[in-house]
Amino acid sequence: MIKPWISLTIPAQAEYIDMVRLALFGFANKAGFTYEDIEDMKVAVTEACNNAVLHAYEDGQAGVIEVVFEHIEDMIHIRIKDSGESFPYNPAVNKAASLHNRPLSEANAGGLGIYLMHALMDQVEVRTELGTEVILTKRIGRKEEMA
Template sequence: MQHYDYIEIKIPAKNQYIGVARLMISGIASRLGFTYDDIEDLKIASSEAITNAVQHAYADDEEGEVVIGCAMYEEKLEIMIADHGSSFDFEETKKHIGPYKDASEERFLREGGLGLYLMETLMDEVKFHQEEGVTVFMTKHLGGERGESEDVQRTANS
């Protein structure tokens, strides 16, 4: 099993706290050595997922939470955003997350407009799990997509 550090925060499901989560993700990405452009991509993709949770997860009269978890590896950052409000086991949740399976799941994530498109475009991997709520799982590899740095090294050594 690969070693990683994990940070998790819970924010009220309110628009004014989305910036707090963006700041956390930005700080973690900076600490890991991501480029400015990659950090901006991480912030945009995360904002889309968090905004979707804030706007769609709870009824207007219902108090809710959004959980943001970040697993920091040497070569990547994995971000989980869950709207069910309870803390979760990172490894257990990761086992049950997969790509969307049918058009209704895809439509659910597309409700906010370009959200899913932006997440898929800006991140290296995007998966989600819909059960008690929605959990979005996004991965960004340090130095580009998986295998990209190996291809660049092979080209440079040729």
């Protein structure tokens, strides 16, 4: 059986992120995700795309963001990749710096993107070898199973 997938390449500009959100809605809806799960995924994908727009490419440098949606069994994988400047990502440091059991006032401005992705998705992987690639995973019906 062929695994359904969609690939988009957009300019690394904020006005194109809506196209990614629209494609995600259609793809996740066909895969059987609930409206609530789709909205969570849209927020996480928007954060990943915004990070690429704001941080990957120097001012004035043209760049692109590649997005792939892949439906495998009971989950969707969303890959957001840029070829710009990467950043040192350390999952242990990010986890330790989370806001769990801490007041929101302790958050750094602009530092909530990765935190939101972790809060809204079942799995988040960040690769920073050549540019930055964020892989977001969401399972169908995960919350219902945990209840």
